[in-house]
Amino acid sequence: MKFYWSITALALLAAPTFSRAQSMSEGPAAADAAPPAQITVSGSASIASDYRFRGVSQSDQELAVQGGLTIAHASGFYFGAWGSNLAGWGTFGGANMELDLIGGYKAALGDGATLDVGLTWYMYPGGADLTDFAEPYAKLTGTAGPATLTAGVAYAPKQQALGKWYATGADAATGVYNRPGAKDDNLYLWGDGAIGIAGMPITAKAHVGHSWGQDGLGPNATAVAPTGEYWDWSLGADATWRNLTLNVSYVDTDISDREAGYLRPSFSKGQDGSGNIAGGTVVASLTAAF
Numbered sequence: 001m002k003f004y005w006s007i008t009a010l011a012l013l014a015a016p017t018f019s020r021a022q023s024m025s026e027g028p029a030a031a032d033a034a035p036p037a038q039i040t041v042s043g044s045a046s047i048a049s050d051y052r053f054r055g056v057s058q059s060d061q062e063l064a065v066q067g068g069l070t071i072a073h074a075s076g077f078y079f080g081a082w083g084s085n086l087a088g089w090g091t092f093g094g095a096n097m098e099l100d101l102i103g104g105y106k107a108a109l110g111d112g113a114t115l116d117v118g119l120t121w122y123m124y125p126g127g128a129d130l131t132d133f134a135e136p137y138a139k140l141t142g143t144a145g146p147a148t149l150t151a152g153v154a155y156a157p158k159q160q161a162l163g164k165w166y167a168t169g170a171d172a173a174t175g176v177y178n179r180p181g182a183k184d185d186n187l188y189l190w191g192d193g194a195i196g197i198a199g200m201p202i203t204a205k206a207h208v209g210h211s212w213g214q215d216g217l218g219p220n221a222t223a224v225a226p227t228g229e230y231w232d233w234s235l236g237a238d239a240t241w242r243n244l245t246l247n248v249s250y251v252d253t254d255i256s257d258r259e260a261g262y263l264r265p266s267f268s269k270g271q272d273g274s275g276n277i278a279g280g281t282v283v284a285s286l287t288a289a290f
Contacts, residue, residue: 038073040072041070043067043068043289045066045290046285047063047285048064048283049064050063052281054232055233056253056278058084058098059085059087060090061269061281065084066082066085068080068082068083069082072106076106078104086124088268089277091127092131094128095124096127098123103119104116104117104118104119111142112143113140116139116140117138120134120135127220129219130161133156133162134157135154135186137154138153146196147194152190153188155185156224158183158185159185160182160183160219161218162213162223163181163214164214164215164223165177165178165180165182165219166217166218167216168216169262172221173266186211186212186225190207190208193207205237205238206234209231209232211224211232212229216228217266226260227259227260231254232251232253234283244287245286245289246284247285250281251282252279253279256276260276
């Protein structure tokens with residue numbers, strides 16, 4: 001599954017905007033008088049050492065190639081798509097990829113504050129049945145001195161993709177459903193902070209989030225909140241040059257090997273029962289914005 005639309009999507013939506021509008025007139029004077037573009041298109045392409053969604057690896061702790069596109073209207077409405085390859089815990093067959101479709105609305109509240117509400121539809125093209133699910137979200141962004149702060153909430157209502165179909169990883173390995181057809185919901189609260197370093201093209205970043213969901217495995221032997229309730233966090237920095245951004249972050253959760261034991265072998269590197277895919281690690285990514 002995913003952040004990071006909940007985290008990676010923030011970077012996509014903040015990418016520099018490229019205007020598709022063109023003036024119908026000719027000459028410098030006409031160009032200067034052209035009205036602001038009503039529709040803008042922005043996007044990004046990234047390569048990352050690991051794809052972590054809310055602290056949990058979705059690429060089996062291996063390389064991930066990601067990209068997205070956002071179309072925004074001057075009214076505040078926007079639509080976007082974002083995708084990444086998957087491996088191990090995050091895969092359901094088919095294309096072995098995640099495709100997120102996002103739609104929402106941004107409104108300026110004054111004093112630099114912005115409210116962003118929308119919905120993310122998580123899709124797994126060609127994958128197993130009952131994998132896709134919808135998650136509405138809301139984010140409030142403002143400034144405090146030189147810092148930019150964001151508080152967010154994402155709530156996925158009861159759906160079969162989030163249900164506790166398997167009580168343990170052993171049940172999932174044998175294909176024996178404990179509660180076929182079960183539906184559950186998921187709540188995620190998070191906060192982000194960013195502050196630029198004066199005189200340098202570097203921005204320090206911090207994130208903390210908390211998940212509440214079902215404490216087992218869904219119909220495809222994964223879960224958005226693997227242990228039912230856990231914390232994730234990260235500390236890192238962006239270094240920007242022109243349209244390129246290098247990010248290096250330390251990402252971790254409070255999911256211990258002992259707590260995740262009942263989820264194995266699904267919840268492990270290579271799904272062989274070994275390795276903690278929610279343990280602390282350094283993740284590096286390089287993003288080109290357009």
